Amino acid sequence: MKRIVLTLLLVLVLAAVPVFARSTYYFTGDTLFCIRAGVTFPSFFSFYNNPEKGTVTFEDTHMTLGGTASIAYQGFVNEQLAIGGQLEYAFNYSRADIIMTTVPITAKLTWIPVQTGTFDLAMSVNLGGAFIRYNNGKYFAPYAAVTITPSFFVSDNWGLGIETGLMATAEIYLKNSNKYDQSAIAGLMPITLVLTYRH
Amino acid sequence: MRKAVITAIVLCACVLAMISCNLDATIGIYSEVASSTPNRNVTLINYLGVNSAGNHFYQLDDGIYYTGRTSAVVKSTEKARVIGSCLQGDVLYVMKESFSEDTKATTVTISSIADPTAAEPVETLIPGGENLRLMLTNGIVLGSSKAYYLDGGTLKDYGLDEFELNYAYESENYALLSMTDKASSKQIIQVVCNDGYYDILLQAEDTRTFCGFQNFGSDESFLLFYKDSSNKSYVMLFSKYGSEPVTTLAELKSSLAKADTYNASFCDYANSTVIVKCTNYFDKINILDLDNVTVTPQNNGFAADICTADIANIRKYKDNKFIVGTVSSLLYQIDMDDYSKNPVPID
Numbered sequence: 001m002k003r004i005v006l007t008l009l010l011v012l013v014l015a016a017v018p019v020f021a022r023s024t025y026y027f028t029g030d031t032l033f034c035i036r037a038g039v040t041f042p043s044f045f046s047f048y049n050n051p052e053k054g055t056v057t058f059e060d061t062h063m064t065l066g067g068t069a070s071i072a073y074q075g076f077v078n079e080q081l082a083i084g085g086q087l088e089y090a091f092n093y094s095r096a097d098i099i100m101t102t103v104p105i106t107a108k109l110t111w112i113p114v115q116t117g118t119f120d121l122a123m124s125v126n127l128g129g130a131f132i133r134y135n136n137g138k139y140f141a142p143y144a145a146v147t148i149t150p151s152f153f154v155s156d157n158w159g160l161g162i163e164t165g166l167m168a169t170a171e172i173y174l175k176n177s178n179k180y181d182q183s184a185i186a187g188l189m190p191i192t193l194v195l196t197y198r199h
Numbered sequence: 200m201r202k203a204v205i206t207a208i209v210l211c212a213c214v215l216a217m218i219s220c221n222l223d224a225t226i227g228i229y230s231e232v233a234s235s236t237p238n239r240n241v242t243l244i245n246y247l248g249v250n251s252a253g254n255h256f257y258q259l260d261d262g263i264y265y266t267g268r269t270s271a272v273v274k275s276t277e278k279a280r281v282i283g284s285c286l287q288g289d290v291l292y293v294m295k296e297s298f299s300e301d302t303k304a305t306t307v308t309i310s311s312i313a314d315p316t317a318a319e320p321v322e323t324l325i326p327g328g329e330n331l332r333l334m335l336t337n338g339i340v341l342g343s344s345k346a347y348y349l350d351g352g353t354l355k356d357y358g359l360d361e362f363e364l365n366y367a368y369e370s371e372n373y374a375l376l377s378m379t380d381k382a383s384s385k386q387i388i389q390v391v392c393n394d395g396y397y398d399i400l401l402q403a404e405d406t407r408t409f410c411g412f413q414n415f416g417s418d419e420s421f422l423l424f425y426k427d428s429s430n431k432s433y434v435m436l437f438s439k440y441g442s443e444p445v446t447t448l449a450e451l452k453s454s455l456a457k458a459d460t461y462n463a464s465f466c467d468y469a470n471s472t473v474i475v476k477c478t479n480y481f482d483k484i485n486i487l488d489l490d491n492v493t494v495t496p497q498n499n500g501f502a503a504d505i506c507t508a509d510i511a512n513i514r515k516y517k518d519n520k521f522i523v524g525t526v527s528s529l530l531y532q533i534d535m536d537d538y539s540k541n542p543v544p545i546d
Contacts, residue, residue, distance in 0.1 A: 047227075047229075047230065047233075061232065062232060087529070095235050096236055096527070100228070132228055135231060171229050
């Protein structure tokens with residue numbers, strides 16, 4: 001699993017290298033509207049204040065493959081940078097068959113170094129908060145994600161891409177909390193299809 | 200522009216750091232997910248014990264099974280529902296509720312199965328008992344107004360005054376009965392032992408509803424648990440078998456540390472510790488005297504994974520090993536000689 005994802009990331013990066021020549025398609029004020037949906041692979045839980053628990057990865061997280069969907073709206077602040085917001089819903093099941101939902105609400109910054117008109121390679125950073133819910137527990141957590149999205153545009157406006165990256169959520173308890181040693185960072189790896197409308 | 204974006208990101212991070220908070224979680228959410236036990240698509244009612252061949256018996260909602268056998272030894276059907284069971288030595292006892300289409304009446308019977316591991320187990324009806332309602336895994340049987348115990352395959356009456364049973368909990372060889380005495384209409388808290396002895400612990404008007412009961416120590420002492428409605432904490436009361444009936448029970452000067460719900464308990468005799476499974480933690484309780492009690496929560500080691508599971512019951516297996524019967528993940532063995540050892544699933 002780890003190998004597949006790393007290979008996929010490597011191929012995407014290498015594929016982009018030859019076309020890194022600077023050329024721009026977008027202008028300041030252009031907008032992007034994206035709808036994405038796909039799967040999320042549980043990647044890790046890091047219990048950074050609890051050496052006994054340490055970091056668990058993949059199947060040891062006791063989570064199953066999940067799903068995610070989101071909508072995002074961004075505007076270009078220059079030819080390569082777009083900024084906006086994203087609303088997402090992600091879910092995974094624990095091995096007890098209990099659903100864990102994550103609803104990130106984030107600011108999104110996208111850099112599109114490769115833009116040919118028919119092909120875009122976008123790299124995005126999302127920062128914000130996420131409402132997490134599992135069983136009887138609820139938490140509002142800091143959230144960050146980095147993604148890479150190659151997209152092909154079939155017309156002036158419509159494009160379809162594939163996105164992957166890492167979504168990270170932090171469940172933070174301070175030293176004076178009796179749950180200090182339960183503090184954790186969770187990582188999910190999404191692989192999604194992205195439908196983009198640009199204007 | 201760059202300055203504005205950096206400022207926005209820093210501000211966003213600061214606001215998030217301030218508003219990020221645990222709204223309701225009783226344990227870390229990710230900790231709970233990582234500690235989850237697999238759902239085996241079963242509903243375990245009780246773990247019954249182990250026979251001389253090492254088979255672990257357990258009662259599911261659809262019948263009685265043992266490890267290594269996928270079909271039920273006794274199947275629970277619509278017409279004959281298994282409502283209780285116990286294993287004594289190699290003999291399995293089953294309480295069934297049957298509905299007769301002819302008489303339109305429901306009857307409750309107890310039968311014994313001398314060789315439950317046989318290909319075709321034979322059930323033998325055990326006579327006796329009035330208005331039977333409940334069979335505990337330690338062989339104590341309760342009717343709506345009388346209490347019995349299984350003795351060598353026969354049902355024996357304790358000979359208690361007639362009562363109305365409110366509820367019952369078991370711990371090892373004992374059962375705590377909350378009953379209303381029919382003659383005096385008073386609520387009595389009584390302890391009965393599966394060897395035929397009994398003792399009234401509390402004889403008073405008492406409106407408290409106990410939610411847990413645990414035998415501990417070598418001198419037949421008991422802990423009774425109830426949730427105080429005013430401060431929402433769990434109160435522990437102490438009582439001793441063979442004492443004169445009292446109107447109040449002594450209260451320990453400590454309550455459960457991590458209890459949203461009292462789930463199950465057992466006594467680790469080797470370490471003189473009562474262990475209570477709460478919602479997401481196990482509380483280890485050491486009692487030196489009523490004023491000197493230490494309660495230490497644990498969700499690692501022996502408590503790992505099963506600390507988030509709903510537990511049906513816990514029974515001693517051998518030496519200082521216990522079997523934990525979880526409602527949807529079946530059985531786990533825990534070794535209390537080393538608290539740092541993780542539970543081992545039993546297939």
